[in-house]
Amino acid sequence: MAAAAAARGLRALPHIGPSAARPLHTTPACLKTRAARVRVGKGDKLVTYEQAHPPHYIGHRKGWLSLHTGNLCGEGGAAERAVEDAFLRRFLAGTFPGVLVDAVVLRRRANLLVVSTLLGRALPPTKLHFLGGYAETLLSHFYKCPVRLELQTLPARVPYKYL
Amino acid sequence: MAAWRVRGGSWQRVVWLSRRCCSPGGRREGCRYSSSSTALGKTVDNSEVTQEEIVLPRKKTWDKLAVLQTLASTVKRDPTAAHYMFYDDPFLMPRNAATSRLFALSKESGRNAAKYIIKHFPQYFDKTLADPNVLCLMPETLTPQIEGLSEEALKERIHLRKVKDSVNLFDQLLQAGTPVSLETTNSLLDLLCFYGDQESTLEKEEEEEKEDLEEPEVNASEQKAPRRRFQRGSQLSDSGWRENNNAERIFKIMPERNAHSYCTMIRGMVKHRAPAKAYDMYIDLLNERHKADVHTFNALIGAVPYLKERFFERWELAKVFLNHMVQQEVQPNLLTFNALLKTLRRCGGVGRSMSLLVVKEMEALDIEPSLATYDHLLYIFYRGADLGQSNIISEVLDDVEKRSFSPQDPDDANFFATAMQVCCDLKDIKLAYQLNKAMEKGDNWKFLDVDRLNAYWSKFFSLLCMMEQIDVVLKWYKEMSPSLFYPTPKNILDLLQALDAANHLEVIPSVWEDVKQLGFNKRQDLLEEVLSLMSREQHPEEIQLAFAKCAEDIKAVHEPSGREVPLQWTGSALGRVALLFSRAGRTQDAWNMMERFQQINRIPTDQVMDGFLNCAKQTNCPDEAIKLVKLAAALSLPSAARLKSRTEKEFELSEKQKKTLESIKSDGDSSDSDSESSDSDSDRD
Numbered sequence: 001m002a003a004a005a006a007a008r009g010l011r012a013l014p015h016i017g018p019s020a021a022r023p024l025h026t027t028p029a030c031l032k033t034r035a036a037r038v039r040v041g042k043g044d045k046l047v048t049y050e051q052a053h054p055p056h057y058i059g060h061r062k063g064w065l066s067l068h069t070g071n072l073c074g075e076g077g078a079a080e081r082a083v084e085d086a087f088l089r090r091f092l093a094g095t096f097p098g099v100l101v102d103a104v105v106l107r108r109r110a111n112l113l114v115v116s117t118l119l120g121r122a123l124p125p126t127k128l129h130f131l132g133g134y135a136e137t138l139l140s141h142f143y144k145c146p147v148r149l150e151l152q153t154l155p156a157r158v159p160y161k162y163l
Numbered sequence: 164m165a166a167w168r169v170r171g172g173s174w175q176r177v178v179w180l181s182r183r184c185c186s187p188g189g190r191r192e193g194c195r196y197s198s199s200s201t202a203l204g205k206t207v208d209n210s211e212v213t214q215e216e217i218v219l220p221r222k223k224t225w226d227k228l229a230v231l232q233t234l235a236s237t238v239k240r241d242p243t244a245a246h247y248m249f250y251d252d253p254f255l256m257p258r259n260a261a262t263s264r265l266f267a268l269s270k271e272s273g274r275n276a277a278k279y280i281i282k283h284f285p286q287y288f289d290k291t292l293a294d295p296n297v298l299c300l301m302p303e304t305l306t307p308q309i310e311g312l313s314e315e316a317l318k319e320r321i322h323l324r325k326v327k328d329s330v331n332l333f334d335q336l337l338q339a340g341t342p343v344s345l346e347t348t349n350s351l352l353d354l355l356c357f358y359g360d361q362e363s364t365l366e367k368e369e370e371e372e373k374e375d376l377e378e379p380e381v382n383a384s385e386q387k388a389p390r391r392r393f394q395r396g397s398q399l400s401d402s403g404w405r406e407n408n409n410a411e412r413i414f415k416i417m418p419e420r421n422a423h424s425y426c427t428m429i430r431g432m433v434k435h436r437a438p439a440k441a442y443d444m445y446i447d448l449l450n451e452r453h454k455a456d457v458h459t460f461n462a463l464i465g466a467v468p469y470l471k472e473r474f475f476e477r478w479e480l481a482k483v484f485l486n487h488m489v490q491q492e493v494q495p496n497l498l499t500f501n502a503l504l505k506t507l508r509r510c511g512g513v514g515r516s517m518s519l520l521v522v523k524e525m526e527a528l529d530i531e532p533s534l535a536t537y538d539h540l541l542y543i544f545y546r547g548a549d550l551g552q553s554n555i556i557s558e559v560l561d562d563v564e565k566r567s568f569s570p571q572d573p574d575d576a577n578f579f580a581t582a583m584q585v586c587c588d589l590k591d592i593k594l595a596y597q598l599n600k601a602m603e604k605g606d607n608w609k610f611l612d613v614d615r616l617n618a619y620w621s622k623f624f625s626l627l628c629m630m631e632q633i634d635v636v637l638k639w640y641k642e643m644s645p646s647l648f649y650p651t652p653k654n655i656l657d658l659l660q661a662l663d664a665a666n667h668l669e670v671i672p673s674v675w676e677d678v679k680q681l682g683f684n685k686r687q688d689l690l691e692e693v694l695s696l697m698s699r700e701q702h703p704e705e706i707q708l709a710f711a712k713c714a715e716d717i718k719a720v721h722e723p724s725g726r727e728v729p730l731q732w733t734g735s736a737l738g739r740v741a742l743l744f745s746r747a748g749r750t751q752d753a754w755n756m757m758e759r760f761q762q763i764n765r766i767p768t769d770q771v772m773d774g775f776l777n778c779a780k781q782t783n784c785p786d787e788a789i790k791l792v793k794l795a796a797a798l799s800l801p802s803a804a805r806l807k808s809r810t811e812k813e814f815e816l817s818e819k820q821k822k823t824l825e826s827i828k829s830d831g832d833s834s835d836s837d838s839e840s841s842d843s844d845s846d847r848d
Contacts, residue, residue: 121254125254125255125257125262125266126266127269128250128255129249129250129255129266129269129270129273130269130270130272130273130276131273132250132270132273133269133270133272133273133274133277134273134277135277136277137273137274137278137281138277138281140300141277141281141288141300141301141302142287142288144291144292144293144296144297144300144301145292145293145297150250151250151252152250152252153252153253153254153255
């Protein structure tokens with residue numbers, strides 16, 4: 001929009017010379033064809049089901065990673081939910097470093113925030129309980145709503161393909 | 164039917180009126196149109212206007228949790244799930260009592276870590292995102308707001324429980340000459356007596372941090388540091404009521420004291436283990452002609468066992484206090500009687516005779532006994548030296564199973580454990596069932612926390628194994644473990660004995676699976692018991708195979724694997740494992756076991772040798788038989804000759820094998836014959 005207006009503004013200038021005005025491209029680069037896609041490599045890169053499917057398969061072969069009612073007609077708060085989700089994913093990646101196997105699924109049910117994580121078995125169960133209790137309490141106090149953490153452990157990352 | 168035809172015209176109106184009656188009540192029963200009921204309103208035929216008022220029932224108000232409670236009542240307990248506080252994942256589920264306690268504590272310490280961060284960085288957590296605001300999720304403000312020397316500042320510090328700061332402020336106020344009111348001084352005394360002149364736990368944490376930061380400092384901090392380290396771990400960390408501590412000092416310099424001051428001091432002294440001083444303070448209170456309140460009397464009655472030694476004197480002193488209560492017109496409450504019974508616990512025979520009178524007094528005063536009362540009663544009657552002939556337990560259980568209790572005394576929590584212990588001592592299973600029913604009634608289950616729950620069910624299971632039929636035992640076992648309680652090793656031993664008594668030894672492999680899951684597969688006593696039961700007699704084929712699999716697991720425990728130190732073989736264990744392998748027809752495995760006897764310097768029993776020989780015969784391995792005879796000869800067993808003759812008779816041996824067999828015997832005799840020949844040679848020479 002701003003670029004179009006600027007371009008129009010420039011065209012409205014008196015004609016100075018042959019092609020003296022050059023329009024500026026001011027939108028940020030939005031590489032839609034490269035988003036959330038794992039590029040094909042040598043064949044040794046382990047790729048999970050979640051990672052292997054590009055975003056146009058959401059709703060067809062993939063589910064959503066974050067479930068809330070903010071995007072329904074007449075509901076508000078979608079932007080706040082998006083910011084909360086971003087913070088939660090970074091927080092969990094930092095609290096369980098190297099142990100998270102797949103992306104975290106966030107579900108909001110009324111006031112409750114249910115965080116479903118898939119963890120590897122690198123840490124002993126006592127430490128996982130410690131981190132779980134810590135994360136639940138801290139997030140509850142931070143967002144002023146009950147937060148329930150559901151941990152599920154796997155022996156290793158489950159490969160879907162090797163790319 | 165006739166009535167309906169009579170009122171044909173008013174049919175519509177009757178239906179409408181009856182519908183109006185039905186809907187507010189919400190009742191779904193069909194409206195009855197009999198002519199006898201006049202509550203349904205007017206009829207056209209009836210000329211008299213009946214002023215019937217339609218009685219709308221009152222609106223029912225439901226509890227906030229009613230829907231959840233109803234939903235919860237439709238779901239039964241899942242016998243395979245662990246406690247709700249653990250995550251539902253096989254890696255994260257606790258396997259036995261020790262790990263369940265460990266995981267619960269680690270989760271709690273994670274919560275404490277989060278609370279620490281919230282306390283120290285409140286600026287990140289004070290945005291009010293929720294509307295209405297959730298107060299319990301906001302950070303607490305624990306720093307005093309009011310500064311300066313004033314009584315308000317002192318009151319605020321007392322409210323925030325800062326012991327040292329409030330004492331300092333009080334001293335500063337006195338030095339400045341400002342009089343502090345009696346109420347504020349009393350509340351300061353309350354604070355000091357409650358904490359016993361130590362800091363509250365929050366203050367202690369902060370002081371410890373400061374101490375750690377200032378480690379390389381003056382000698383004073385060095386002297387304090389070891390004391391702090393000792394205090395950090397233990398909860399009962401207070402060193403008692405020190406002589407002339409802050410509370411006493413402030414008490415002495417108070418210009419005027421009222422009854423409350425004396426009472427607080429008495430209660431503080433009793434709490435922090437200075438009962439003699441408390442008694443002196445009480446005498447002072449009487450001299451000043453003040454009246455003590457009921458809490459003070461409770462504390463004093465509770466301190467009686469520390470004031471007097473002999474049973475009779477204790478009871479007399481308690482009676483003195485009770486008489487004073489009557490004189491000062493102080494109404495006793497439940498805690499008074501509980502304190503009295505607690506004192507009677509330590510009064511031996513006097514206790515037994517007096518406790519029932521105490522309970523009757525309670526009933527006369529219309530005070531409902533709490534679980535602590537019953538706990539003290541059971542202790543008095545059943546835990547003394549002689550198991551009394553009284554029948555009080557059944558009366559107690561009859562009372563307890565009628566009502567749902569709420570916590571009123573800190574000692575309430577011990578009731579169920581004590582009662583179950585009494586049932587076990589009396590070996591009465593019906594009482595135990597009654598106690599179980601009492602526990603499930605209403606809110607009574609809340610008195611058992613995770614530790615006590617485990618102990619309670621563990622004792623109950625032991626009693627079951629002793630007294631009940633095996634199928635009942637197995638039913639309870641499947642239902643209760645591992646969701647309600649984790650069996651202790653003693654429980655497993657009791658279960659094995661019950662199986663043995665009922666001759667149900669084929670269940671042992673599944674019990675062994677549970678033992679492996681519980682992590683008890685390295686305990687010598689359990690292993691010995693399992694092996695002896697399995698190897699005692701011959702069993703049908705498939706059971707024998709299952710036993711052999713268990714034996715293989717037991718063998719794996721003794722092998723070095725990974726980082727764990729392997730268990731040492733004992734002679735009996737090795738022999739039994741070999742026997743089990745041989746009975747299942749696994750000759751090679753059995754021979755591997757036999758070879759180890761020499762390594763551990765033990766001798767196999769005759770039963771083992773015979774069993775191995777039988778196995779070799781069944782699987783037709785004469786080589787193994789010969790190897791066995793060689794081993795017997797090498798270990799110089801008395802049964803070697805017998806084994807050799809058996810081998811010769813029962814096996815079809817080739818020529819080579821017969822020769823080897825002969826040579827073994829001659830090896831055994833050759834030394835004798837050599838010595839004989841050498842003797843005879845020497846004789847000849």
